[in-house]
Amino acid sequence: DVKVTQSSRYLVKRTGEKVFLECVQDMDHENMFWYRQDPGLGLRLIYFSYDVKMKEKGDIPEGYSVSREKKERFSLILESASTNQTSMYLCASSQTRVRGSYEQYFGPGTRLTVT
Amino acid sequence: GESVGLHLPTLSVQEGDNSIINCAYSNSASDYFIWYKQESGKGPQFIIDIRSNMDKRQGQRVTVLLNKTVKHLSLQIAATQPGDSAVYFCAENPSIKAAGNKLTFGGGTRVLVKP
Numbered sequence: 001d002v003k004v005t006q007s008s009r010y011l012v013k014r015t016g017e018k019v020f021l022e023c024v025q026d027m028d029h030e031n032m033f034w035y036r037q038d039p040g041l042g043l044r045l046i047y048f049s050y051d052v053k054m055k056e057k058g059d060i061p062e063g064y065s066v067s068r069e070k071k072e073r074f075s076l077i078l079e080s081a082s083t084n085q086t087s088m089y090l091c092a093s094s095q096t097r098v099r100g101s102y103e104q105y106f107g108p109g110t111r112l113t114v115t
Numbered sequence: 116g117e118s119v120g121l122h123l124p125t126l127s128v129q130e131g132d133n134s135i136i137n138c139a140y141s142n143s144a145s146d147y148f149i150w151y152k153q154e155s156g157k158g159p160q161f162i163i164d165i166r167s168n169m170d171k172r173q174g175q176r177v178t179v180l181l182n183k184t185v186k187h188l189s190l191q192i193a194a195t196q197p198g199d200s201a202v203y204f205c206a207e208n209p210s211i212k213a214a215g216n217k218l219t220f221g222g223g224t225r226v227l228v229k230p
Contacts (some may be wrong), residue, residue, distance in 0.1 A: 031216050041222060042204060042220040058217075090158055090159070094216050096216060100147070102164075103149065103161050103164065104218060109157075109158050
């Protein structure tokens with residue numbers, strides 16, 4: 001079974017703090033993704049990576065950065081947390097197109113509260 | 116202060132009835148579509164997918180229908196069970212040539228199964 005793990009299920013941080021969210025996948029997937037999920041807005045892509053040290057901005061990259069130093073690990077960084085970054089953060093991974101599938105495998109999510 | 120999210124559409128279904136969840140997409144170039152189920156406190160899980168060269172695909176108790184003419188996707192769940200209560204997301208692959216196998220997600224529909 002593919003397993004995507006996220007370092008924390010719940011986090012509470014103060015405004016202005018630097019926040020690190022870690023994601024690890026164990027299936028040697030090339031692609032990794034960070035989304036934020038807010039009610040009624042679905043999943044919005046923050047950043048993704050299609051190879052080690054490669055990254056691309058998604059739809060809402062402002063206020064975030066990422067790091068992928070190893071294939072299995074993709075980190076999301078909030079340089080200076082703000083209250084509008086309170087959200088559920090989901091990490092996902094996928095193989096480059098296999099048999100016509102673009103399926104992404106998701107972690108359980110990290111609920112971040114910024115006070 | 117805390118932002119207020121958009122209202123999540125809700126489908127209320129009697130146990131044993133069939134459920135139909137609808138999704139409109141906007142990119143006529145999308146060639147792949149996927150449905151996810153997200154239970155409370157968990158990450159999204161794959162249900163079924165379909166490529167644009169098909170108009171119907173069936174799985175276990177689920178059927179996905181694709182109407183490219185009106186850019187509409189639906190998920191049908193047969194004999195809905197209490198365990199089907201969840202939020203359902205559709206997603207599309209917006210560009211077959213882009214790196215990373217990105218998906219664009221809809222806002223989601225909550226399904227509540229009444230006993």
